[in-house]
Structure formats: structure tokens, C-alpha cells
Amino acid sequence: MMFFDTALTTNDLIFLARGAGMTLVVTAISVFFGTIMGIAFGILRHQIGPWWAAPLTLVLDIFRSIPLLIQLVLANAFVTTVLGWRISGFTVACAVLSLYTSAYCAEIVRGGIEAVPPTLRRAARSLGLTWRQDMTSVTLPLAARIALPSWIGLALGVMKDSALVYVVQVVELLKSAQILITRLQEPLFLLLICGLFYFLISFPIARLGGYLERKWSND
Amino acid sequence: MIEIENVRKSFGPLEVLKGIDLTVAKGEVLTVIGGSGSGKSTLLTCINGLEPIDSGRILVDGTEVHARGTDLNKLRRRIGIVFQQFNAFPHLTVLENVMLAQRKVLGRPKTEAEAEAVRQLNHVGLGDKLKVYPGRLSGGQQQRMAIARALAMSPDYMLFDEVTSALDPQLVGEVLDTLRLLASEGMTMICVTHEMKFAREVSDRVAFFHQGIMAEIAPPAQLFGAPESAELRKFLAATA
Amino acid sequence: MFNYNFRWAQALNSLPRMLEGALVTLEVAILSMVIGISIAVILTLFRLSGSRLLSAIASTWVEIARNTPALFQIYMVHFGLGGFGIHLSPYLSLLIGIAFNNAGYLAENFRGALKGIPETQTRAARSLGMTPVQAFRYVVMPQMLRISFLPMTNQMVWAILMTSLGTVVAMNTDLYGVTSDLNARTFRTFELFAIAAVIFYLITKTVTLSARLLAARLFRY
Numbered sequence: 001m002m003f004f005d006t007a008l009t010t011n012d013l014i015f016l017a018r019g020a021g022m023t024l025v026v027t028a029i030s031v032f033f034g035t036i037m038g039i040a041f042g043i044l045r046h047q048i049g050p051w052w053a054a055p056l057t058l059v060l061d062i063f064r065s066i067p068l069l070i071q072l073v074l075a076n077a078f079v080t081t082v083l084g085w086r087i088s089g090f091t092v093a094c095a096v097l098s099l100y101t102s103a104y105c106a107e108i109v110r111g112g113i114e115a116v117p118p119t120l121r122r123a124a125r126s127l128g129l130t131w132r133q134d135m136t137s138v139t140l141p142l143a144a145r146i147a148l149p150s151w152i153g154l155a156l157g158v159m160k161d162s163a164l165v166y167v168v169q170v171v172e173l174l175k176s177a178q179i180l181i182t183r184l185q186e187p188l189f190l191l192l193i194c195g196l197f198y199f200l201i202s203f204p205i206a207r208l209g210g211y212l213e214r215k216w217s218n219d
Numbered sequence: 220m221i222e223i224e225n226v227r228k229s230f231g232p233l234e235v236l237k238g239i240d241l242t243v244a245k246g247e248v249l250t251v252i253g254g255s256g257s258g259k260s261t262l263l264t265c266i267n268g269l270e271p272i273d274s275g276r277i278l279v280d281g282t283e284v285h286a287r288g289t290d291l292n293k294l295r296r297r298i299g300i301v302f303q304q305f306n307a308f309p310h311l312t313v314l315e316n317v318m319l320a321q322r323k324v325l326g327r328p329k330t331e332a333e334a335e336a337v338r339q340l341n342h343v344g345l346g347d348k349l350k351v352y353p354g355r356l357s358g359g360q361q362q363r364m365a366i367a368r369a370l371a372m373s374p375d376y377m378l379f380d381e382v383t384s385a386l387d388p389q390l391v392g393e394v395l396d397t398l399r400l401l402a403s404e405g406m407t408m409i410c411v412t413h414e415m416k417f418a419r420e421v422s423d424r425v426a427f428f429h430q431g432i433m434a435e436i437a438p439p440a441q442l443f444g445a446p447e448s449a450e451l452r453k454f455l456a457a458t459a
Numbered sequence: 460m461f462n463y464n465f466r467w468a469q470a471l472n473s474l475p476r477m478l479e480g481a482l483v484t485l486e487v488a489i490l491s492m493v494i495g496i497s498i499a500v501i502l503t504l505f506r507l508s509g510s511r512l513l514s515a516i517a518s519t520w521v522e523i524a525r526n527t528p529a530l531f532q533i534y535m536v537h538f539g540l541g542g543f544g545i546h547l548s549p550y551l552s553l554l555i556g557i558a559f560n561n562a563g564y565l566a567e568n569f570r571g572a573l574k575g576i577p578e579t580q581t582r583a584a585r586s587l588g589m590t591p592v593q594a595f596r597y598v599v600m601p602q603m604l605r606i607s608f609l610p611m612t613n614q615m616v617w618a619i620l621m622t623s624l625g626t627v628v629a630m631n632t633d634l635y636g637v638t639s640d641l642n643a644r645t646f647r648t649f650e651l652f653a654i655a656a657v658i659f660y661l662i663t664k665t666v667t668l669s670a671r672l673l674a675a676r677l678f679r680y
Contacts, residue, residue, distance in 0.1 A: 065616070065663040066656045067623035069635065074656060077649040082463040160528035164624075174530060178627075181538065188542035191535055195527050202526035267586060295588040306583035310601045319597055320587035365583075372587060 007184050016190075019176030020197055026090070026172060027159040030097035034158070035151070037098065038105020043135070045106060046113045063103035068164050072096050076168045089168035097162060104154050112147030113139060145216060152209035156202045173197060220244055221266060221376065221409075226275035228261060235261045237431035238275065243409060245375075248402045250410045250418040250439075253428030254454060259411045260303075262428075263378045266409070267291075267298040279376070296324060299369030300378040303385050305361035307353030313340065314349040317368045325372065332371075339367040343397050359390030363397055370401075377401065379410040415458055419443055427451050463649075470650035473641050477651075480637030481658050487554050487625075487633060488618040494554075495561025495618070496611070500600065502566040503573070507595070517566065524563020529621050532556045537628040549630035557621045561614055565607070568614075572606035573599070605678055612670040616663050623659075634658060 041060060045053040063071065075096045079085050116139050124138040125131075166175035177190045184190070221243040228236040235258040243249050251259040264270040266277055268284045268291040277284040282294060308316050317336035321327045327335070340346055343363040353361050362382055369377060379398065383391045395417050402408060402421045412418055418425050419439045426436040429450045435442060446452045502520055505513035524532065533556030537547060547555070576599055584594035604611075623635035630636045638655040642648050 062660060066659040067620045067635065069623045069626070070652050070656050070659065074649065074652045077652065082649055084462055156526075163528040163530045174528065174534070178534075186542075187534075187538035191531065191539050195523075195531050195535065198527045198531065199523065203522060206526060269582060269586060292588045292590055295586060300586045302579065302583065302586075304577075304579050306579050308580065308583075308598055308602075310605060320584075320589060323593050323597055324588040368587065 019173040023172040026162045029094045031155045033098040034101025037102035041106035042109025060103040063100050072167050089170050092168050093165035093170045108147045108150045112143030115146045116142045149209045149213035222278040227273045247423045248408045250422040251426045257428035258431040259428040263380045297375045299374035301365050301382050303381040307361045317371050339371045343367045358386045359393045362394050376407045470647045480634040483632045484622045484634040487622050491557035491618050494558040498562035499565035503569045521563045521566050529560050549628045552628045553625035553630050568607045568610040572603045576602050
């Protein structure tokens with residue numbers, strides 16, 4: 001920090017780095033479980049048809065129609081005060097973000113499956129492949145390719161949205177910066193560090209997603 | 220009068236116009252024929268300044284098209300052009316398509332623009348399609364609308380760039396009829412076309428382009444009846 | 460089944476105040492969309508201008524808006540500008556932050572939409588004597604907005620959800636802020652936020668449904 005006049009100490013930097021680590025951990029866990037659930041929900045919705053899937057569709061839609069901040073506050077209040085469980089904010093944050101991710105992921109998966117031409121699936125079945133074989137060796141690999149760019153966008157979106165878990169007392173990157181801002185009164189510098197961190201992760205990966213989308217849509 | 224003097228034009232290493240000299244008089248109907256890549260369409264887009272040229276000059280009623288001080292937007296009002304693709308504005312009705320440039324470019328009041336649009340649409344036989352969106356029209360109807368749209372600007376010259384090439388064969392006739400009508404009314408026209416029969420019937424002169432050069436130009440009877448060059452004979456044999 | 464005593468009646472007493480908050484939320488969202496769409500159109504023109512500087516400005520805006528959290532953007536407007544001695548009210552900070560985000564995402568949508576409009580449309584407009592600006596304004600832009608209608612609806616929903624982030628700049632007149640304030644006094648967290656959630660859900664559904672009806676009326680071609 002020689003070229004920037006700042007009161008920031010090494011300890012403060014470590015504090016920020018831990019916040020950044022928390023952001024990445026919460027994101028990784030939520031994207032992992034959210035994707036698994038999302039794939040399951042997506043296949044289920046496609047398989048049982050729009051009528052039977054209506055309740056599931058409705059529930060997933062709720063996650064996309066109310067602010068994540070409220071979802072976190074509500075879940076936390078429900079678990080800790082209504083149910084009276086002693087559970088960490090971290091667990092609540094991961095659970096809510098996972099469900100939130102799964103709601104968007106289910107849409108992406110369903111879109112991917114629907115983009116696989118039905119004639120191709122009929123061809124696969126007519127060759128004697130079972131439903132499971134068709135899914136695992138024809139439909140899902142193709143759907144995955146179609147859905148990957150959107151999924152990358154979703155994962156990056158979850159990373160950015162994970163900034164909201166501060167509301168259930170999880171100290172992630174932005175919250176740790178805010179704590180330091182309150183103490184050091186250097187908002188601009190600290191915020192720029194945070195912004196740069198998100199940007200340096202998000203920008204290259206988003207570019208990769210855009211590249212894949214262009215490449216694959218040309219085939 | 221359109222005067223084209225020694226015009227050269229290249230796209231990268233490919234020279235598409237290799238020194239064209241041509242004069243089109245007021246009231247004349249000139250058709251341009253030739254194989255693909257002969258430079259005939261490029262010439263049209265150069266005349267109204269949509270494409271720059273490399274050397275030579277083009278004068279429209281004495282105004283040099285590619286001169287630095289020329290107001291191209293003003294010039295283009297006098298030169299209507301219709302393309303192979305119909306280029307209907309899909310978000311506007313047929314009437315609105317024909318009114319738009321009148322209102323925004325010429326600044327005509329709404330009632331006047333509307334009256335002119337209706338007049339031109341009746342002229343090309345689309346008087347019953349005023350409130351329809353172009354997506355509902357056939358290709359031939361869309362192309363006639365494009366002609367009406369250009370005519371509504373009261374141009375002195377009309378350029379037609381292979382206007383029937385993108386049409387289904389059964390729709391070609393209605394568009395050619397519209398062009399014949401215009402020719403009979405004394406409009407100055409340059410038509411790039413593949414329709415030899417049309418060229419033979421309506422033209423005052425026919426120009427044959429070959430590999431960026433205007434190989435022959437003559438009244439249709441002479442050009443089709445007694446072609447001078449081997450290229451033209453070959454071309455006519457292939458299209459007959 | 461729960462040891463917890465729900466007090467819905469008490470929480471529902473606050474409904475009028477929360478509905479007032481919902482109006483503020485809707486107002487911020489609508490204003491942020493109007494500003495966001497206008498700026499997105501300008502950024503699109505920057506990108507089409509052929510000027511390196513203007514395209515760079517547009518790209519920087521778009522990439523920052525898309526690659527950092529909305530929460531960060533609102534922080535920057537409020538505390539970051541504060542570092543330069545510009546102190547904005549919570550309302551303005553929130554509005555500008557969301558508008559910044561909207562503009563970035565919408566400009567990217569517009570870019571995609573433009574790919575669906577053939578170059579020959581501009582050519583046809585120019586050949587009728589229109590200036591480049593007229594060709595964009597009357598021929599290209601209406602089609603671009605039409606193609607982008609669905610993404611714009613989605614962005615509107617996002618804008619509504621983003622208003623909740625005003626809480627970090629001490630905004631307390633929007634739906635989330637009002638709910639938070641009530642919660643600080645009564646501690647009926649679950650009931651209050653459940654009601655807020657229902658209101659948010661109804662607002663977003665109303666917006667999506669009316670957008671669909673509007674699209675059916677607006678785009679008949």
C-alpha cells in the first residue's frame with residue numbers, strides 16, 4: 001500500500017480476504033446444491049407435464065418473485081424463532097441461496113431439454129434406448145451444452161447475490177468492507193477493492209460463457 | 220440528367236467497376252443486364268451515394284454525388300431506389316411505411332403525406348391494404364409497397380435493383396406491370412434486371428455489363444437483335 | 460405444532476403503511492426503468508457511433524453493471540460519491556444505483572436485439588433521405604424495443620426486487636424499509652416479512668401479466 005495513502009493494516013487485509021473467502025464458499029455450496037436440485041426439478045417438470053408440475057412451478061416461481069433479502073430474513077425468522085432451532089446464519093444462507101439457485105436452474109434445465117429436437121429423442125428411443133439411456137446419453141448431454149452458457153450466467157449471478165447474506169449475520173466480502181469503512185472512514189478505496197474482486201472473477205468467466213454461446217450457436 | 224464519368228470502385232482487391240461512362244437523359248428508361256458480379260448493382264448504390272467511389276465522378280442534374288460538400292440526404296430525396304430485398308419496415312402499417320419519410324425527411328404535414336401515400340398506394344394497386352402490416356403481404360405486394368414508398372418522395376429518378384429477383388415466379392408479373400406503368404408515365408428509370416423480355420419491351424436503351432465494364436449499350440432491338448460482342452452473345456444464349 | 464404465537468392481526472394493522480411503502484417501491488422501480496431505458500438507448504448509440512472513446516465508455520458501463528453486485532453499485536453511489544463530497548439522499552442513491560444497473564443490462568439486451576434487425580433496414584431508410592439518426596430513431600429503435608420487450612419486463616421485475624437493497628443506504632420509505640422499521644419496533648419479524656413477501660409477489664405478478672397483455676395489444680404485426 002505504498003502508493004496509496006491508507007490506514008489499512010495487514011490485519012484489515014486479512015479480514016477482507018476472509019470475507020472474500022466466505023463469498024466464494026457460500027457461492028460454491030449454493031451453486032452445487034442448487035444445480036443438483038435444479039436439474040432434478042427441471043427434469044421432473046418436463047417429465048410430468050405442465051399440469052402436474054403446476055405446484056412445483058408455483059413454488060419455484062416464488063423464489064424468483066420476491067427479493068432475496070426477504071427470503072433470507074423470512075427463512076431465518078422461521079427457523080430460529082418459529083421453529084426455535086439453533087442454527088447458524090451460514091446454514092440458513094446456504095439453504096436459501098441453494099433453493100433460490102435451483103429455481104432459476106430448473107428453468108434453464110427445462111429450456112435446455114425442450115431445445116433438444118423431439119425427433120432426435122424419438123430416434124434414440126426407436127433405436128431401442130430406454131428412457132434412462134436416452135436421458136443420460138442423448139438428451140441431457142445435448143441439453144447441457146445448450147444450457148451451459150445460461151448456467152454460467154446463473155452461477156455468477158449467485159456470486160453477486162451472495163452479497164445479501166449479510167442480513168443473516170454472515171460476514172462476506174461486502175459486509176467485511178462495510179465494517180472496515182465504519183472504522184476507517186475510507187469508503188471509496190475499500191469499495192473499489194470489493195468491486196474489483198467481483199469484477200475480476202465475474203468478467204473473464206462471463207466472457208467465456210459468451211464465447212461458448214457464440215461458438216455453439218454457430219454449429 | 221445522370222452523368223457517370225469514368226467511375227471506378229473496388230471492394231478490397233476486387234475491382235467491380237472498371238471505369239464506367241454513361242449518361243441517362245431525363246425521361247429515359249435504361250435497363251442494365253449482365254451476369255452476377257458484373258458490377259451493375261454496385262453502380263446503382265453509387266449513384267445515390269450509398270456507396271463511395273474510388274475515382275471518377277457521378278453528376279445528378281449537375282450536382283456531384285460524391286463531392287465533399289454535397290448533402291446526400293437532400294440528394295437522395297430526388298433519387299428513389301428499390302432493392303431486391305423488399306425492406307418493408309415491419310413495425311409500421313403499409314400506409315405508415317409510405318408516410319414516414321415524407322413526414323420526417325420532407326416535413327410534409329400529416330394530411331398531405333397521407334393523401335400522397337394513399338395516391339401512390341392506389342397507383343401500385345395496394346389501395347385496399349392501407350392498415351395492414353407488411354408481414355401479412357405477399358412478396359410482390361411488399362415490393363410494390365416499396366415502390367410506392369419511394370415514389371411518394373416525388374423523386375426525379377428511380378433506380379430498381381433486381382426488384383423481381385427475390386420473388387416467386389408467379390409474383391414477378393405484378394411488379395413488372397408496375398414498372399411498365401411508371402415507364403409509360405415518363406419516369407426516368409434505371410433498372411438492373413434479369414428479365415430480358417421486360418428489358419426488350421420497356422427500355423429506351425439496354426446496357427450490358429461484363430466484369431466491371433459496360434461492354435455494350437444500344438436500343439433493345441439492336442442489342443438483342445445484333446449483339447456485337449461474344450460475351451453478350453454467350454450471355455443471351457444462356458438466359459434465353 | 461409450533462411453540463411460537465403468530466400474531467397476524469397485529470402485523471396486519473401495519474398493512475396500510477406497508478402498502479404506502481409498496482407504492483414508493485413501484486415508483487422507484489418505474490423511474491429507474493425510464494432512466495435505465497433512456498441511458499441504455501444512449502449507450503447503444505455510443506456503441507454504434509464508431510467512436511472508440513464512446514464505445515469504450517459504453518462497454519465499461521455495461522461490464523461494471525453486469526459484473527458487480529447491485530448492492531455494490533448502490534453502495535458506490537451512496538458512499539463512493541460521498542468520498543467525492545457528493546452526498547445523495549437514500550432515495551436518490553437507490554434510484555441512481557438501480558438505474559445504473561438497468562442501463563447496463565438493457566444496453567446488452569439492445570445489442571443482441573440489433574443483431575436481429577437486418578442492415579438493409581437502415582439502408583432502405585437512408586435511401587429515402589433519412590439521416591443516420593432518423594433511421595435509428597424511426598426505423599431501427601422501434602424494432603429494437605419490440606424485440607427487447609420480454610427482457611425489459613424481466614428487468615422491471617429485477618428493478619422491483621432491487622428496491623429492497625435500499626436498506627443498506629438507510630432508505631426507509633419503500634416496502635422493505637417500512638417493513639424493517641416496523642420490525643425494529645414490534646419484533647414480529649416473520650409475520651411482517653411474510654406480508655411484505657406476499658405484496659412483492661403480487662406486484663411482480665401484476666407487472667408480468669400486464670406486460671404480457673400490453674405486448675399483445677402493442678405488437679400486432
